[in-house]
Amino acid sequence: MSMQRIDAYATPTKSNRSERQRAWTRIILALLLLAGIVVWALLINADNLKVNLEGRNTAPSLAHLFGTDWLGRDMFARTLKGLTLSLAVGMLAALSSTGIALFFSLLSSWNKWLDDMVTWVTDLFLSIPHIVTLILLSVAVGGGFKGVVVGLALTHWPRFTRLLRAEVLQVKEAEYVGVSRQLGRSRLWIARHHFLPHLFPHLLVGFLLLLPHAILHEAAITFLGFGFSTDTPAIGVILSESMSYLSTGLWWLAFFPGLALVIMVSIFELLGRSIRRLAETSSG
Amino acid sequence: MLEVKGISFRYRKGQWLFKDLHLTVKPGEVVGLFGYSGAGKSTMAQIMAGYKEPLEGEIIVDGRTDYDSNAHPVQLVWQHPEKVINPKWRMKKLMTEATVSDPAFLTALGIKEEWLNRYPSELSGGELQRFAIARALASSTKYLIADEMTTMLDAITQAQIWHAVLKLAAQRNIGILAISHDAHLLRRISDRTIDFSGLTSCSGPFD
Ligand SMILES: Nc1ncnc2c1ncn2[C@@H]1O[C@H](COP(=O)(O)OP(=O)(O)O)[C@@H](O)[C@H]1O
Numbered sequence: 001m002s003m004q005r006i007d008a009y010a011t012p013t014k015s016n017r018s019e020r021q022r023a024w025t026r027i028i029l030a031l032l033l034l035a036g037i038v039v040w041a042l043l044i045n046a047d048n049l050k051v052n053l054e055g056r057n058t059a060p061s062l063a064h065l066f067g068t069d070w071l072g073r074d075m076f077a078r079t080l081k082g083l084t085l086s087l088a089v090g091m092l093a094a095l096s097s098t099g100i101a102l103f104f105s106l107l108s109s110w111n112k113w114l115d116d117m118v119t120w121v122t123d124l125f126l127s128i129p130h131i132v133t134l135i136l137l138s139v140a141v142g143g144g145f146k147g148v149v150v151g152l153a154l155t156h157w158p159r160f161t162r163l164l165r166a167e168v169l170q171v172k173e174a175e176y177v178g179v180s181r182q183l184g185r186s187r188l189w190i191a192r193h194h195f196l197p198h199l200f201p202h203l204l205v206g207f208l209l210l211l212p213h214a215i216l217h218e219a220a221i222t223f224l225g226f227g228f229s230t231d232t233p234a235i236g237v238i239l240s241e242s243m244s245y246l247s248t249g250l251w252w253l254a255f256f257p258g259l260a261l262v263i264m265v266s267i268f269e270l271l272g273r274s275i276r277r278l279a280e281t282s283s284g
Numbered sequence: 285m286l287e288v289k290g291i292s293f294r295y296r297k298g299q300w301l302f303k304d305l306h307l308t309v310k311p312g313e314v315v316g317l318f319g320y321s322g323a324g325k326s327t328m329a330q331i332m333a334g335y336k337e338p339l340e341g342e343i344i345v346d347g348r349t350d351y352d353s354n355a356h357p358v359q360l361v362w363q364h365p366e367k368v369i370n371p372k373w374r375m376k377k378l379m380t381e382a383t384v385s386d387p388a389f390l391t392a393l394g395i396k397e398e399w400l401n402r403y404p405s406e407l408s409g410g411e412l413q414r415f416a417i418a419r420a421l422a423s424s425t426k427y428l429i430a431d432e433m434t435t436m437l438d439a440i441t442q443a444q445i446w447h448a449v450l451k452l453a454a455q456r457n458i459g460i461l462a463i464s465h466d467a468h469l470l471r472r473i474s475d476r477t478i479d480f481s482g483l484t485s486c487s488g489p490f491d
C-alpha cells in the first residue's frame with residue numbers, strides 16, 4: 001500500500017507535460033510583452049511629451065498613434081510613461097503587501113494567541129471595502145505620491161494573508177515538521193526550511209496577481225482625485241483629465257490609455273495564472 | 285533507561301487504547317514488541333518519542349522528562365517514510381536536519397552517494413526509509429523506536445538494514461524497541477520479546 005502511494009506522486013503524466021509546455025509559452029510571451037512596454041517607454045523621446053500648441057487635439061494617425069491632447073502632447077508617449085509609473089508603483093505595493101502577508105502567516109504559525117490576532121486584524125480589514133481603507137490611508141499619510149504608495153502597500157495583504165495562513169497551518173501539521181521538532185529544530189529553522197519552500201510558489205503567484213489589483217486601484221484613486229497630483233504622468237491622471245474632453249469628441253484621450261492599462265493588467269493576470277498552473281502540475 | 289510509567293491513552297472520547305501501561309528498555313537492549321493491528325502500538329510509540337502527551341502516566345528517559353528545545357533522545361522511525369520527509373527537499377538536505385555522526389553508517393545502510401542529490405519522489409520507499417533511519421540515529425539519540433520499520437521491504441533489504449542498525453546500536457549502546465507483527469523477525473533481532481496485549485489491563489476490542 002505504501003509502495004503505491006510513493007508511485008502515485010512520481011512522474012508527471014503526458015497531458016501534464018503538454019500543459020506545462022503551454023504554461024511556459026504563455027509565461028515567456030507575457031514576460032516579452034512586459035519587457036517590450038518598459039523598454040519602449042525608456043526609449044521615448046522627451047520631445048514627444050513637450051507642449052506643442054500647433055499640433056493640439058489631433059486624432060490618431062501614423063505620426064501620433066494615440067493622437068495628441070489639448071496641449072499637443074503625444075498620447076502614445078504619455079500612455080507608455082503612465083504605464084511604467086503604474087508598473088513601478090504596483091511593484092512596490094505588491095512587494096510590500098506580499099511581505100506583510102508572509103510575515104503575518106508565519107506569525108500565525110507561532111501560537112494560538114498570535115494566530116487569533118492575525119485572524120482578527122485580517123477579518124477587520126476585509127470587513128471594510130478595500131477602496132475605503134485605501135483612500136483613508138492615503139489621505140492619512142498626506143496624499144500625493146507617498147499617499148498612493150503607502151495606501152496601496154498597506155491594503156493588499158488581507159486576502160493573501162488568509163491564503164498563506166491556511167497553507168502554513170496545513171504544513172505545520174505535516175508529519176515531517178513534527179519530526180523536525182523532535183530532532184530539536186527551532187521554530188525559526190522550521191519556518192525557514194519547511195514553511196518557506198512550501199510558500200514560495202504561492203508567494204510568486206500571489207505577488208503577480210496582486211500587481212494588476214494594485215495598478216487598477218492606483219488608477220482608480222487617482223481618477224477619483226485622491227491619488228497622484230495632476231502633474232504626474234500617471235494613467236489615472238490621464239483618464240480623469242480626459243473625461244472633460246470626452247464630450248467634445250476627443251475620444252482617443254481616454255480610449256487608448258484605458259485600453260493599454262487593461263491590456264497590461266491582463267498580461268499580469270496571464271503570467272500569474274500560468275505560473276500557478278506550473279506550480280500545480282509540478283512533481284517536486 | 286527508557287521507562288514508560290503507567291501511561292493511558294485514548295483518542296477523543298473513544299475507547300481506551302491502553303491503561304496503566306508499563307514498559308522499560310535498557311541502554312543497548314533490543315526489545316521486540318508484537319501485537320495485533322489496531323491495538324495501539326503506533327500510538328504508544330508516538331507517546332514514547334514525545335509526539336503525543338499521555339493522558340495519564342509519564343515517560344522517563346535516563347531520569348529526565350523534558351527536552352523542549354533539544355533533540356529528543358528517543359527517536360521514532362515511522363512505517364511510511366514518504367510522510368516524514370519534506371517532498372521539496374533533496375536528500376542531502378535531510379541529512380543536515382539531524383547531526384549524523386558516522387558517514388560509514390550511511391554506507392552500511394546501503395545509501396548510495398548519488399541518491400543525495402535526488403528528491404523524495406525519485407526514490408523508492410525502501411530507499412527513503414534508509415534515510416529516515418539514518419536521520420533518526422542522530423548523534424543525540426539514545427533510544428530508537430522502530431515501528432514496523434522494515435515491514436514494506438523485501439527480506440534481503442530488511443536483513444541488510446537491521447544488520448547495520450543493530451551494529452551501530454551496539455557500538456553506541458542505544459536501546460531499541462522494535463515493533464512488528466512479524467514475530468519471526470522479532471525473535472531474530474531481539475534480546476527479549478513481549479506481547480502488547482500483556483502490557484496493559486485494557487487493550488483493544490477484546491476487553
Ligand atoms: N489520529 C488518530 N485519531 C483517531 N484514532 C486513531 C488515530 N490514530 C490511530 N487511531 C486508532 O487508534 C487505534 C490504534 O491505532 P494504532 O496505534 O495505529 O495501532 P497499531 O499500531 O497497534 O496498529 C486504531 O483503532 C486506530 O484506528
Ligand SMILES: [Mg+2]
Nearest residue numbers: 325326431432
Ligand atoms: Mg501501527
